[in-house]
Amino acid sequence: MKPIFTSNIAYRSVRDQVYEALKEQIISLSILPGTALSENEMAAEFKVSRTPIRESFVRLAQEGLVQVLPQRGTLVALIDRELVEEARFMRSQLECAIVELACQSLAEATLQQLDHNLQQQKLSLEQENVDYIFKLDQQFHALLFAGVNKTNTWNTMSLLTAHLDRSRKLRLLDNYDWQQIYEQHVEIVEAIKRKDCTTAAAIMKQHINRGQDDLAALNEKYPHYFA
Amino acid sequence: MKPIFTSNIAYRSVRDQVYEALKEQIISLSILPGTALSENEMAAEFKVSRTPIRESFVRLAQEGLVQVLPQRGTLVALIDRELVEEARFMRSQLECAIVELACQSLAEATLQQLDHNLQQQKLSLEQENVDYIFKLDQQFHALLFAGVNKTNTWNTMSLLTAHLDRSRKLRLLDNYDWQQIYEQHVEIVEAIKRKDCTTAAAIMKQHINRGQDDLAALNEKYPHYFA
DNA sequence: ATTACCATACTACCATACAAGTTTCTCTTT
DNA sequence: AAAGAGAAACTTGTATGGTAGTATGGTAAT
Incomplete structure (x- = not known):
């Protein structure tokens, strides 16, 4: 009868984990401005598929921390x-x-x-x-x-x-x-x-x-x- | 020789188009707070696959305009x-x-x-x-x-x-x-x-x-x- | 030596397939 | 009739395949 929340008290998706990790590295300059970020590369590095990587890029792009150039590549944004x-x-x-x-x-x-x-x-x-x-x-x-x-x-x-x-x-x-x-x-x-x-x-x-x-x-x- | 930008002066991805359309509708209350937004439904409505829909949801979720409940559904956020x-x-x-x-x-x-x-x-x-x-x-x-x-x-x-x-x-x-x-x-x-x-x-x-x-x-x- | 061209190897974008969790309905049992 | 179990129909999350545009490097023609 009662659906109630059965689970996932603190579930964090791979997408969000990748997002947070990348953001931290970008802000701390662990990844330097202008660095190319390939979806495939990052997928291999984090050992996940391209999907969660891509979706984390979408978030970072919205904040202006990365710049996505369609069909060309994704860069860590230069400091504006x-x-x-x-x-x-x-x-x-x-x-x-x-x-x-x-x-x-x-x-x-x-x-x-x-x-x-x-x-x-x-x-x-x-x-x-x-x-x-x-x-x-x-x-x-x-x-x-x-x-x-x-x-x-x-x-x-x-x-x-x-x-x-x-x-x-x-x-x-x-x-x-x-x-x-x-x-x-x-x-x-x-x-x-x-x-x-x-x-x-x-x-x-x-x-x-x-x-x-x-x-x-x-x-x-x-x-x-x-x- | 010259690579230069060959195209896409004002290319807008499907993802961004969907994002803007949904955001406009949410803010204008065309879609009411609490409304369920299914990825499949929206994909059918916009006649595209789930991928760009999903990615627009990611952006909207970051702004707090929609709330994604994993494995349960996505809602237009209630007014907080x-x-x-x-x-x-x-x-x-x-x-x-x-x-x-x-x-x-x-x-x-x-x-x-x-x-x-x-x-x-x-x-x-x-x-x-x-x-x-x-x-x-x-x-x-x-x-x-x-x-x-x-x-x-x-x-x-x-x-x-x-x-x-x-x-x-x-x-x-x-x-x-x-x-x-x-x-x-x-x-x-x-x-x-x-x-x-x-x-x-x-x-x-x-x-x-x-x-x-x-x-x-x-x-x-x-x-x-x-x- | 320089230039034009083309094959190749990238890139991100979108579509689709599969996986895992949640809800709902139905059928069975009491 | 009421309650419980289980199948089925959802949901989002992740993986993968195919497409189109871009950059690069080699080759041939000038």
Whole structure:
């Protein structure tokens, strides 16, 4: 009688697994901009058929992370400066609004999570564990959005900021300023605790727009990674 | 010798055509929330195989417009109030920022396009051509974003505001306030021409958040369309 | 040496076949 | 009549085959 859900509590299709794996590699620059991605090649690599590979390409193409040229090939998208600038604009606007909301009301649980995150950041900083810091940085901002019930906003924004992340990653290859980033994170949390909207937003704006001027230099240095 | 691009200046795959057609129908409520979409059915309807249908579903699922239940079926997503609220938040923040940018500098060509758009709005208003007004409204805001070189921001935002559009469409089925919408559009353009940032942003904020309170009533009236 | 041409080996796109899980209906049993 | 078991008709997920367009490399003609 009762159909009810019989299974699949956390079923993840091959398509989604491939999508996530590729996306991670593209954003982290494990796969460099401009690299050719053949359906057959990837199918062989992941030991699956072309179908789930293709469908993951469809998703990545929608986000602009790969470029599909019909009958010619699929490339990891080059870094588009226009996209990077817009991603920064979007992030700047939204993150500032979020942090002001956070000043008005933020769950106690979230504050604890933020503190915990900051502790881990400090640790990773001492250990110079760059990859993990990158993840913690992402998580820090995601926590702020989640804390004011704007998870979907974060997710949507992330579709564009993926491009920004790629340029950030490129920049951080030879220029570490994690110390400053960490300190700004601390200041932001402190301002939130004081409910000091103005300061929090000001630091956030500075925080997001830091490194804005380096983009042209990166383009000079790695011209073949840019569109 | 010269490989060059031999063809396909504006080739659109079946997948993309199906995607666009379905998306339009979902947002315009031609296909109602909760409707079952079978791959086989759609394949028969569009007279193509399941493959391009499936791939269009993948895209729609990524935007949250359809919900794929493995081995069970694919549904047009119900309207999620949380998504609608967040879409409104995101739009409010970004549109206000955009209109302020527009006050600072906007291409003359864009201003003309806006004026032309407003004329058409007025005409459609008199003719009560609702569907076309809806399109013109979209175009009006898209023009503002394009005028300050934030097309990608508009496109990314649209991924979330599609959900908002659906609730707006539902609301407009029995409640026409296009006159007010048109007047606000006029005021916004006038403020931009005066380079009056404050007023422009204020009206825009009001413009975006109009109808915010109706969502609960809609949920009451059409409960089976909501999640 | 250079150019034109053609065969070949790619590519992604679409169609189809098979697999595995879910729902629904029917028939049997009580 | 009600309930349970099982077959059949769905569903989406994955694999594979065929097609058309593109890039490449070799060959022949100039």
